[in-house]
């Protein structure tokens with residue numbers, strides 16, 4: 001595999017499992033140094049050792065990105081250790097589904113705090129470094145990749161506040177694109193359908209069973225399928241900005 005991200009530094013939130021973990025592996029294999037950010041630091045450390053075992057470089061950073069200071073510190077630590085930041089993958093997220101009428105509203109707070117505020121805090125802390133990196137990188141650009149969802153394009157009963165957060169990711173991404181295109185900071189929205197990860201583990205049991213039953217008869221995407229889409233976006237030439245990628249399992253309605 002060509003190491004055309006050599007010299008670049010990527011930060012991936014939610015790197016302790018699922019799509020973030022697969023993305024960190026993929027970007028490291030393309031030569032980027034990768035900062036791994038999440039709360040379960042032991043998982044991050046295991047992944048960092050695995051990446052090091054393949055001759056690449058990764059750094060485990062424990063952070064709860066809903067806390068703005070921890071988000072700022074995660075970016076500072078990345079730039080302190082690796083000297084720069086070229087690619088931010090805003091991937092950390094939760095999907096807590098169920099009818100709105102009887103929802104525990106603490107689930108709404110968690111989705112808004114992680115899926116929206118966490119993404120905003122990370123972006124705000126990272127963007128000065130991303131602008132600088134675009135100016136002095138051989139790639140000539142830097143990248144923000146925001147993970148939305150099919151649920152960021154199609155709303156449905158039982159997904160209301162998750163829809164709200166992911167439609168929000170789409171809206172703020174387009175605003176970011178218009179604000180930072182002149183700085184050569186590219187913005188990509190990735191919108192996966194069902195991916196086989198830990199995402200549904202956090203649902204209330206009665207909701208979890210019905211959500212999983214809906215997808216029983218289809219072959220879901222794997223986390224690496226999404227990592228490959230992210231890899232594609234960030235390895236395009238400087239004049240090409242992949243703004244949006246919608247990826248469903250073939251059999252998903």
Ligand SMILES: NC(=O)c1ccc[n+]([C@@H]2O[C@H](COP(=O)([O-])OP(=O)(O)OC[C@H]3O[C@@H](n4cnc5c(N)ncnc54)[C@H](OP(=O)(O)O)[C@@H]3O)[C@@H](O)[C@H]2O)c1
Nearest residue numbers: 014016017018019038039040065092093149195197198199
């Ligand atoms: N799986 C799907 O079908 C699917 C479809 C569309 C979109 N997505 C989106 O893809 C993204 C990744 O999800 P996934 O499917 O890979 O699920 P996952 O395996 O549950 O991964 C979620 C990641 O987010 C991290 N995270 C959660 N809260 C955090 C916090 N407060 N601070 C820092 N990190 C936090 C988790 O790490 P810690 O618990 O260690 O902090 C974990 O690494 C999410 O934005 C999700 O909405 C997933």
